[in-house]
Amino acid sequence: MAGPGLRFDKVSVRLGGTEILSNVSFDVAPSSIHCITGPNGGGKTTLMRALLGQVPFDGTITMEGPAKPVIGYAPQSLDIDRNLPFTVEDVLAVMLQRRPAFMGRSASLKRHQDALLARLGLGAKARRLFGHLSGGERQRLLFAQALLPAPDVLLIDEATANMDEDVVRLIEEMVRELSASGVTVLWINHDAAQVNRMADRVTEIARKVLSDRAANASRVLEPSA
């Protein structure tokens, strides 16, 4: 089933007297992989925050599809004091279950989480402290949580910046699988090569839309490394 399409129509964001985004308009096709590129400070993350309802904006952002689409969001980082005793399981429990995380994981979380962590190479690190993970491992964890529960729309903010090449390929393969299964993917991405490999469409933003084009390269499903 196709995921929802997204429509950004004349979206403007002004924070503290500074215009961060000005009349940004573009469409994200259902079940596509749509990359947003542009310079640092150009408003890419702000656009995503507007989509999530975190910053006030003018204009409209609409999702066309299921009445209540499930949104998965993989942020760049978490603001966790690395000296706090949060294990990988604890972090996931905080994000994914209603039962207080200090009372342990719920049965349904255990069922879904273990296979996903194993696929992302974190299976043996479920009880490791979050603060002891490498930057790449933390990003894998953030990517994993975005897939629980199964999303209709996946928002990715620079998910593969600190990962080694094998893991990048794995993430790319998983994103392709998700898109093929109907998930709409909106991906903030600075890696031009990765954008060429992955994107159906690319929108470049620097306060306003600089370009909105179909990607150069056609996507080819590749076996994982």
Next chain:
Amino acid sequence: MTDLYGFIRSLFEGMANAGLLPNVFHFQFVGNAVIAALVIGPLLGMLGSMVVIKRMAFFSQAIGNAALTGVSIGVLIGESNSSTYVSTFAFCFVFGLVLRYAQQRTSLSNDVLIGVFLSISLAIGASLLLFVSARTNTHVLENILFGSILTVGPRDLDILLGVALVAFVFGGVFYNRIILASFSPSLAEARGVPVRAVEYVFVILITLVTVACVKIVGAVLVEALLVIPAAASRNISRSLRGFVGWGVVFATLSCLVGIVAPMHYNIPVPSGGAIILVAAALFLATTLLRNVHPAFRSAA
């Protein structure tokens, strides 16, 4: 509820008669204070973990100081010296909510803004104390500042139990959401957490518990009982479950020993001071343990 308190106190007395508990458990006020400690300890242990995770220790300090002002207002408007709950709850709620509202609408850092509010509240409280001291004796003020187990009666226990019930229910229901909102507001929004609303829930929980604990621990020291047991727990914990669990144990132990030991050994210190000194000793012990014992070095 008075019957329940009486039943628990009679159990304490029976155990004291059998030599299982110190003789001070024959005193009714010690029994009341111990009942209060058994409620406060787990409550502050759970909320303390939130305060440390959210780096909001300074905020809870500000609420404690606001309680002092609230008590002063209560005495001025004619509430009983020993039971100024209406004015204290009201002032602390207004103070906490306005502070939180201002935090969300300013570019000032949290510590600066809380420092400003804390100073304003303390200045109002100090000014009002001048008028209050003319209407009451200084022991009442000491009790407010540093806590006193002598003044804990059935009504205080009723209020404490009510607050504990509300705080456990809402603290449990919102625990993950409050923490997730501090980890990543964007991620919390994506997961359907109303970030601003849960921040206000947190403020209300801290305010409720702070005011309810003022009688035992004192307005000046209640924040310390939120932070020190959690800090001690962090020294030896390797998971969130351990962090909260040890926090509950340390907070409860601090309250019990801080209440009973000065009575048993006839040491003339206020209950709040004794409780915090016990908590501080536990913090030092766990810090030492962490530094000398290999098993704890890899704790967070």
